[in-house]
Amino acid sequence: MINLKILKYAQIADVQKCTTLNEKTIVSDMMLRRRLTRNARIALYLADQIGAEQNAVVIGNGYGEVSETYDILRAIYEKSSLSPTAFQNSVHNTPASYLSIVEQNRGYITTVSDLQDTASSVLKVGAIKSLQYPQLALMVTDSINFDQIAEINHCGIEFLEGGAALLVTRTSEEATITLRGKSYPxxxxxxxxxxEIIEQCESLPAGCGAIISIAV
Known part of the structure; x- marks a missing residue:
């Protein structure tokens, strides 16, 4: 078990598209800003919220760049021209790449993609990497809003775009919060x-540090 102290946290979600991501301030270069994927915009916003710009980073996204992949598949189906930007942005580690470029972060950044277990895997990777780095930013983003999402969204997901992030450090202190597998349908x-971690952080008494044990 590795115990992580949660120094800061942030989350954001919207039923269609997050509109308060502060992109113009975070990414001053207009041309670069226009190329950002939705996942990259969310990741940059979360990193700014928790002050993760120059820390080691573990980013998770369960389904990759769905919108860009959809655009590519639609172009192939319609036998139209493929967008070079969509092709470039279709890989699962796109948010990590843009975070590195925008923040000029030359440190450790990796991406985890593990479908519905993505957040759990991000926490495990983060716990292991906490043995090497004094602080880490752990974040998960997902944007699954594309033209025909209603045809395959059989899980009742209402928030089609969102993300959550933690700034953590390894500690020997005892855990004060425990994951119980709570559902957020x-x-x-x-x-x-x-x-669930963020919800428990917010419910802790004042002055009680948020610490979680991660089995690795």
Whole structure:
């Protein structure tokens, strides 16, 4: 078991598209800003909220860049031209790449993609990497809003876009919060453990540090 102290946390979600991501302030270069995927915009916002710009980072997204992949598949089906930007942005580690570029972060950044278990895997990777780095930013983002999402959204997900992040450090202090597998049916399952951790952080008495044990 590795215990992580949660120094800061942040979350955001919207039924269609998050509109308060502060992109113009975070990414001053207009041309670069226009190329950002939705997942990248959310990741940059979360990193700014928790002050993760120059820390080691573990980013998770359960389904990759769905919108860009959909655009590519639609272009192939319609036999139209493929967008070079969509092709470039279709890989699962796109948010990590943009975070590195925008923040000029030359440190450790990795991406985890594990479908509905993504948040759990991000926490495990983060716990292991806490043995090497004094602080880490752990975040999960998902944007699954594309033209025909209603045809395949059989899980009742209402918030089609969102993310959650933690700034953590390893500690020898005892855990004060415990994951109990709480469900958040309106959100993508990829976010559930992160949402539960943040909910418990917010319910702790003043002055009680938020510490969680992660089995690795």
């Amino acid at each position: 309106k959100y993508s399952r990829t976010l559930w453990p992160m949402l």
